Amino acid sequence: MSYLKISNSRILVTGGAGFIGSNLCEDLLKYNNEVICLDNFSTGKHENIADFIKFKNFHLIEGDIRDITICKKAVDGVEYVLQEAALGSVPRSINDPLNTNDNNINGFLNILVAARDAKVKRVVYAASSSTYGDSTELPKIEERIGMPLSPYAVTKYVNELYAHVFHLNYGLDIIGLRYFNVYGRRQDPNGAYAAVIPKFVIQLIAHESPVINGNGTVSRDFTYIDNVIQMNHIASLNTKAEAIGQVFNTAVGERNDLNMLVKYLKEYLSTFDPEIANINIIYGPQRKGDIPHSHASIAKAQKILGYNPSHNLQQGLKEAVKWYWGNIKLK
Numbered sequence: 001m002s003y004l005k006i007s008n009s010r011i012l013v014t015g016g017a018g019f020i021g022s023n024l025c026e027d028l029l030k031y032n033n034e035v036i037c038l039d040n041f042s043t044g045k046h047e048n049i050a051d052f053i054k055f056k057n058f059h060l061i062e063g064d065i066r067d068i069t070i071c072k073k074a075v076d077g078v079e080y081v082l083q084e085a086a087l088g089s090v091p092r093s094i095n096d097p098l099n100t101n102d103n104n105i106n107g108f109l110n111i112l113v114a115a116r117d118a119k120v121k122r123v124v125y126a127a128s129s130s131t132y133g134d135s136t137e138l139p140k141i142e143e144r145i146g147m148p149l150s151p152y153a154v155t156k157y158v159n160e161l162y163a164h165v166f167h168l169n170y171g172l173d174i175i176g177l178r179y180f181n182v183y184g185r186r187q188d189p190n191g192a193y194a195a196v197i198p199k200f201v202i203q204l205i206a207h208e209s210p211v212i213n214g215n216g217t218v219s220r221d222f223t224y225i226d227n228v229i230q231m232n233h234i235a236s237l238n239t240k241a242e243a244i245g246q247v248f249n250t251a252v253g254e255r256n257d258l259n260m261l262v263k264y265l266k267e268y269l270s271t272f273d274p275e276i277a278n279i280n281i282i283y284g285p286q287r288k289g290d291i292p293h294s295h296a297s298i299a300k301a302q303k304i305l306g307y308n309p310s311h312n313l314q315q316g317l318k319e320a321v322k323w324y325w326g327n328i329k330l331k
Contacts, residue, residue, distance in 0.1 A: 003306070005233045007031035012078045014065055014111060015085030017044030019187045020126065020179075020228060024082055025052055027229050033057065038074045038085065040064040042103075048186050065107035071114035080236050081115050083108065083125035086155075090130065093152035094288055104155035105162075112166045112174075120173075124235045125163060127176040127247050128156035129221070129294050138255070139297040142178070142247055149291060160247055167245035175235045176247035177228070180296050184225030184316065185323040197222070197317075200262060201324045204269050204276050214286040216259035219293045221251040224316025227309045234305045243304050251296035252309050264314060268321040 011028055015021040016037030021044065028035050034057045037049060041062065052058040063070035065085045075081060087093075087103040108125070115123050130153035135146030148154045159176070166172040181195075189198030200210040231250045235243070262281055270277040301307035311319070 003230055003234055003308070004237050005031050006033060006080060006236050008033065009079045010034045010036070010077055011080045011082065012036045012038060012074050013082045013084060014038045014074070015044060016060075017041060017046065017049050018084060019048070019184075020182060020225065021082075021084040022048035022186055023184065023225050023229060024084065024232055025049060025058065029055055029058060035059070036061060036074055036078065038063060038065065038070070043087070045188070065110055066102060068110045068113065071110045072117065075114045075118040075120060078118065079121045081111065081120050081123040082232055082236070083111050083123060085111075086126065088152070090150045090152050090290060091287065093150050093155070097151035100151050100155055104152070105158050108159050109162055112162060112172065116166060116170050116172050122236055123163075123172065123174040124232055125159065125174065125176050127160055127178040128153070129178050129180040129249070129251070129296065130291065131157045131160065131178060132291060132294070136293075138293060139253070139295045140249065141297045142249060142300055150288075163247075164245060173244055175238075175243060175245070177231050177235060177250040178247055178296075179228060180221040180223045180249065180251035180294060182223050182225060182228050184320050185327075189324070189328055196258070197261070197265070197320070198324065198328075200265055201269065201321065202328055204265060204279055205273070205325070205328060207275065207279060209280050209282045210262060211282045211284045212258050212262065213284055213290070214258075215283060216262075216281075217257050218290065219255045219257040219295065220261075221254060221294050221296045222256060222261065222313050222316070223251045223309075224311035224320065226311055226316070227252065230310065231301065231305070231307060234307060238305050240304055246304070248301040248305060248307075249296040249298055250301070251298055252312050253296055253298040254312055255293070255295035256313050261313075264317050265321070268318055269325070272325050
């Protein structure tokens with residue numbers, strides 16, 4: 001798909017060994033960029049970046065965004081900062097709000113201070129659809145949000161507030177991307193806080209019944225990783241004054257419930273293993289802190305950034321399932 005891409009630049013990707021961060025690193029290396037990956041490997045994985053270490057224009061800094069000295073080192077000479085580092089997961093934040101706050105707010109503030117002092121060209125940061133909180137309005141429009149439903153949502157909203165005041169008071173060139181349920185290659189299917197798509201995939205491959213929280217009518221705007229990569233490129237390079245200091249939904253603009261999601265997964269995985277089509281689904285209790293429905297308006301991103309998502313849910317799942325089938329290791 002054709003869109004303007006960052007090239008011949010020096011770029012810092014925080015959380016670069018994570019799911020989204022490693023995909024960004026891989027893509028940026030295709031366009032003659034020098035990529036600095038900063039990660040403390042609390043959730044990132046060495047195997048996510050193993051193929052990049054051999055490249056002379058890829059540099060790994062193993063460190064923590066909660067350490068301002070490390071942040072200042074990482075931004076040295078950098079033109080663009082893609083801030084992906086965070087402690088994700090709504091359930092994790094409910095179980096451990098202190099750690100979530102420390103990573104997502106204190107760490108984020110360190111990156112902003114370091115970027116400001118280094119006079120980087122632009123910061124693009126990962127915001128979250130969780131910021132919409134208890135708002136029942138559909139589709140979700142950037143300027144209208146509700147009250148947060150989890151500590152994680154609070155931290156991501158505070159990130160937006162800090163981004164606003166750093167732009168207002170220091171002239172920091174910054175854009176936020178509110179990610180909606182991103183999925184795709186390298187997303188970890190294991191662990192207590194695994195995202196729903198890789199978790200369901202590994203269960204189906206193992207011939208286990210996926211457990212849907214609630215009755216399956218909870219809906220999401222599932223967003224394939226390639227759409228996120230596109231948004232990071234075009235947000236970094238957009239020259240319109242009206243884009244700076246703003247936040248943009250990063251999604252497809254579609255709404256699919258969990259019942260439909262499992263239907264697609266069973267259909268696509270059964271091309272590799274026909275028995276998967278017959279696996280039953282289990283329904284469990286609703287999860288605390290979850291937004292009941294998530295459906296993004298992408299009109300603002302289309303108008304100002306020129307965003308055009310390359311993958312809807314079916315297209316993204318077909319590609320993702322191929323990757324999962326070839327790379328997931330059952331435990």
